Amino acid sequence: MVSLWFDKGTLLLKGDVGTPYGKWDPRVGCFRLKALHYRDVLAYLKESHVPFEDNVPQLPPLETLKSTVKLRPYQESALKRWQRAQNRGVLVLPTAAGKTYIALKAMEQLRTQTLIVVPTLDLIDQWRSRIRECLGAASGAVGGGENTVRMVTVSTYDSAYLQAAFLGNKFLLLIFDEVHHLASPSYMQIAEMYIAPYRMGLTATYERIDERHHLLPRLVGDLVFTIQVEELTGKHLAPYIYEKKYVGLSAGEQQLYNREMGTFKKYLREKHIVMKSPKDFQRFIMRTGRDPRAREALLARNRALKIALNSQEKINALAKLLDANKNEKTLIFTLHTDLVYTISQRFLIPAITYLTPKEERREILENFRKGNYHTIITSQVLDEGIDVPDATVGYILSGTGSTRAYIQRLGRLLRKVEGKQAHLIEVVSKETMEVQMSRRRTQKNTEEKNAIASK
Amino acid sequence: MLPSNLLTVWKRKGTIQPRYAKPSTENLQIANQLIEAYKHKLGKKKRTLKKVADDLEDEGYSYHLVRGLSLLLDRKSDYKCTSQTDPTELRRRLFQTTGKNGSATTLEQRKSIIARVASQLKISNEQLEESMYADLDSELTLQDFFPVSPQKLLEEYNLSLTQTLLFDATELKFTVSANWQKIFFKTKKLGLIYDAYKDNGFWVKIDGPASLFKLTRRYGTAIAKLLPAIIASLKWTVEARILWKFTNEIYTFKLESWKHAPLFGIQQTTESFDSYVEEDFAKRFQALNSDWQLKREPEPVIAGQHVLIPDFSFEREGTKLYMEVVGFWTTEYLLRKIAKLKKTKAPILVAVDETLACERLTKLEDQQSLNLIYYRNKIPLPPIIRHLQKAFKEIHAKQTEFLKNLNVTFTEPIIRFEEFAARTGVSTQAARSTLTENPPSNYIVLPHSLIRKDKLEKIKKKLDRQIAKIGRLPLTEASKIAETEQEYLTSIIQTLGYKIIWHGINTDKAEVIKRDA
Numbered sequence: 015m016v017s018l019w020f021d022k023g024t025l026l027l028k029g030d031v032g033t034p035y036g037k038w039d040p041r042v043g044c045f046r047l048k049a050l051h052y053r054d055v056l057a058y059l060k061e062s063h064v065p066f067e068d069n070v071p072q073l074p075p076l077e078t079l080k081s082t083v084k085l086r087p088y089q090e091s092a093l094k095r096w097q098r099a100q101n102r103g104v105l106v107l108p109t110a111a112g113k114t115y116i117a118l119k120a121m122e123q124l125r126t127q128t129l130i131v132v133p134t135l136d137l138i139d140q141w142r143s144r145i146r147e148c149l150g151a152a153s154g155a156v157g158g159g160e161n162t163v164r165m166v167t168v169s170t171y172d173s174a175y176l177q178a179a180f181l182g183n184k185f186l187l188l189i190f191d192e193v194h195h196l197a198s199p200s201y202m203q204i205a206e207m208y209i210a211p212y213r214m215g216l217t218a219t220y221e222r223i224d225e226r227h228h229l230l231p232r233l234v235g236d237l238v239f240t241i242q243v244e245e246l247t248g249k250h251l252a253p254y255i256y257e258k259k260y261v262g263l264s265a266g267e268q269q270l271y272n273r274e275m276g277t278f279k280k281y282l283r284e285k286h287i288v289m290k291s292p293k294d295f296q297r298f299i300m301r302t303g304r305d306p307r308a309r310e311a312l313l314a315r316n317r318a319l320k321i322a323l324n325s326q327e328k329i330n331a332l333a334k335l336l337d338a339n340k341n342e343k344t345l346i347f348t349l350h351t352d353l354v355y356t357i358s359q360r361f362l363i364p365a366i367t368y369l370t371p372k373e374e375r376r377e378i379l380e381n382f383r384k385g386n387y388h389t390i391i392t393s394q395v396l397d398e399g400i401d402v403p404d405a406t407v408g409y410i411l412s413g414t415g416s417t418r419a420y421i422q423r424l425g426r427l428l429r430k431v432e433g434k435q436a437h438l439i440e441v442v443s444k445e446t447m448e449v450q451m452s453r454r455r456t457q458k459n460t461e462e463k464n465a466i467a468s469k
Numbered sequence: 470m471l472p473s474n475l476l477t478v479w480k481r482k483g484t485i486q487p488r489y490a491k492p493s494t495e496n497l498q499i500a501n502q503l504i505e506a507y508k509h510k511l512g513k514k515k516r517t518l519k520k521v522a523d524d525l526e527d528e529g530y531s532y533h534l535v536r537g538l539s540l541l542l543d544r545k546s547d548y549k550c551t552s553q554t555d556p557t558e559l560r561r562r563l564f565q566t567t568g569k570n571g572s573a574t575t576l577e578q579r580k581s582i583i584a585r586v587a588s589q590l591k592i593s594n595e596q597l598e599e600s601m602y603a604d605l606d607s608e609l610t611l612q613d614f615f616p617v618s619p620q621k622l623l624e625e626y627n628l629s630l631t632q633t634l635l636f637d638a639t640e641l642k643f644t645v646s647a648n649w650q651k652i653f654f655k656t657k658k659l660g661l662i663y664d665a666y667k668d669n670g671f672w673v674k675i676d677g678p679a680s681l682f683k684l685t686r687r688y689g690t691a692i693a694k695l696l697p698a699i700i701a702s703l704k705w706t707v708e709a710r711i712l713w714k715f716t717n718e719i720y721t722f723k724l725e726s727w728k729h730a731p732l733f734g735i736q737q738t739t740e741s742f743d744s745y746v747e748e749d750f751a752k753r754f755q756a757l758n759s760d761w762q763l764k765r766e767p768e769p770v771i772a773g774q775h776v777l778i779p780d781f782s783f784e785r786e787g788t789k790l791y792m793e794v795v796g797f798w799t800t801e802y803l804l805r806k807i808a809k810l811k812k813t814k815a816p817i818l819v820a821v822d823e824t825l826a827c828e829r830l831t832k833l834e835d836q837q838s839l840n841l842i843y844y845r846n847k848i849p850l851p852p853i854i855r856h857l858q859k860a861f862k863e864i865h866a867k868q869t870e871f872l873k874n875l876n877v878t879f880t881e882p883i884i885r886f887e888e889f890a891a892r893t894g895v896s897t898q899a900a901r902s903t904l905t906e907n908p909p910s911n912y913i914v915l916p917h918s919l920i921r922k923d924k925l926e927k928i929k930k931k932l933d934r935q936i937a938k939i940g941r942l943p944l945t946e947a948s949k950i951a952e953t954e955q956e957y958l959t960s961i962i963q964t965l966g967y968k969i970i971w972h973g974i975n976t977d978k979a980e981v982i983k984r985d986a
Binding site for chain 1: 566572582715
């Protein structure tokens, strides 16, 4: 009798039969398959009329789910497209367009063992409370010290990857929040080591700079639905105004900045290095490993960047802005943890970074939601999908030069509040490298939009 | 293990090696400076230690090394938040105040807010400023530090560096001189798969289930965790394939005990006996002084898809038997074990503890093909010796039979039994008994060899000529003559009809004369 087994993130096919998906494993003396092909191999064996015994799934018991989710029309059509594609595929919607609700509705209708994979611990909490509210069910969690498996379980990408050998045969539906992460070389193994035949990917930014998003159709399914910010603006999302504000460096800062940047540029010139893309920069970083001078140049560049970021003028500009918008709910973004704490201490406002204890982070966000706090300064941790409702003003104190981060930071402000117009203001040091970064980012964004429009 | 940004390597012609910190004067000095800094910074903030490391980097020392060593020292340190007021509570009060009245956009506002909150908490403004983020990692105070020697720190660093490189390993091959059992146990526990093969020694390749489909670093971390067990024995060779993430190229990484063991300063551990029963058996067997060589935990034996590490091996002139000692067992377990044992071609004795048997033995009685030996308290020697002798005899008989049927014509002047045995793959004893029982016609039997008659005659003539001069010959000279003809004098002296006259025990004074003289 042919039998199919789960073995640490792969499948073993025992018995005298081959499949188009298997590979002979001489180490164990039978065929081995990627767990990803579970659906295919079942179909193959059934079609070939091979009697077999399936020992693969070890599913947690089903629980009852409440039905309270009401979808907006565009969410409805996104879900339909996904269902028509045999419950597989990626949905691209801008931040705050209610991706979570589409997923919840899909779970309610499929009513099967589901693993939701999210990038951060905060998102685990957020998903779990949504599941409790909307589906009336308690959920399991893997990651951040917790390890409980239930019919609906939420995990980080890291834990889903590390525990694939243990979790891979426990779910039939996988939901990947911020699915663009899945295409990375290690995380893509989550898709390969889990048996789930049903898969949903959610993101606001499908494309990756490294082009790896082309792997997603094989891992999750085709791109089945896309809707742009523009199509939703005004209707479902609050419109926003984007401004750029330039501030100069003080004379002393400018002098220091020029000296450090000079060191960096001199090195590039001498070595005939041209930097156009992130890849060029990556190559330069590798150089610093073997060439002490390259490292010195890199350190000089970093110091220059720090001067521009931490410029006193920028802090003064921020003081003015905060004064002018006193009663607005305000989020301040910056890339640098040090700057977060400098500003937190200077203005005595709450800070959230990767160093902030979970409990305190929750408390700060809760107070912000309730209106007890009006302003939060934060580094990247709020980048992806964390709910910070009602924020109407955003300041960016430093840019990352990455399109995705840019859109998602915008997204955080796009909350629909009656009659509210959101403002996003980027504060950039004049005539420094930061201007170039910020310019490149805006340009890239426009290019992408055009590319999508012409499809 | 270190974060991968602290990994530093050199690559050459497809090989990769970490840049190890050899115990040079300079490296020992850096290590010492850092250790001393940690000792002296007790009660100081963590950022002051970071400053020490930064300064060393500015002096031009490798930042990989300095940061790596600091990190290892941090792990030997205990940091605590020493603020009198709880920073979280303090912040809560500050943020509530600015939440109500707006952020401190001017310095005057800031001052008054701080003063207000400080008085609420009954601390000074300065204390408040200091405590606001006193719980941040860089603000923690060094409470305790467990010092190491600079040498030891470098060794730890080198091991960590190796493990960090192995994070990117796709597979690892190794061979070791001991500890097989422990290594296999750990391999399984880490979810890895091993594959044993013979290639100039017994080798094991380690990777994971999904390695079958593509090169993956997925098992690198587990492989890194396995390393300490592998290099804990006296002799080892490790070879890993590293998928270098920056360039996506494959490199070979090789470690050999004779070359690299000193870098890690490893404390060798060899396994002690699993039980008193085994230890006791080994002692008693050794005391017999038999021709059999007893080895505890010999190299693994390949058994179908698996490998098996028997508890003992007995070896005598190319005849090898194994013994497995089974303590607590069920019939099912024993049968499974035996099924596995049977897949090996090697003969295995199974010593079974009768008193610990939890099922009746009758079920096993029809398992006649098994070499089961039951014991209570201690493993009995006689049945084992019987088995060994029987096996040896069987093999001896088989080999003699084999030699008899072997059609060889001898032409060489001297046939040494040992060489002949090695050439035909039988034991010396089998070779000797076959050759002496029925020697080829023109050969004469000597204790260790056969010699062609004309060859012996030639030696005899040479010796006779010398002895004839004065009726005797010094033993040393006679030996020389024999040796020029590739034979030992002592082997032929009897056959040729000579004897040795001793003048004291000194061989220089001994002489050879004709026996009938």
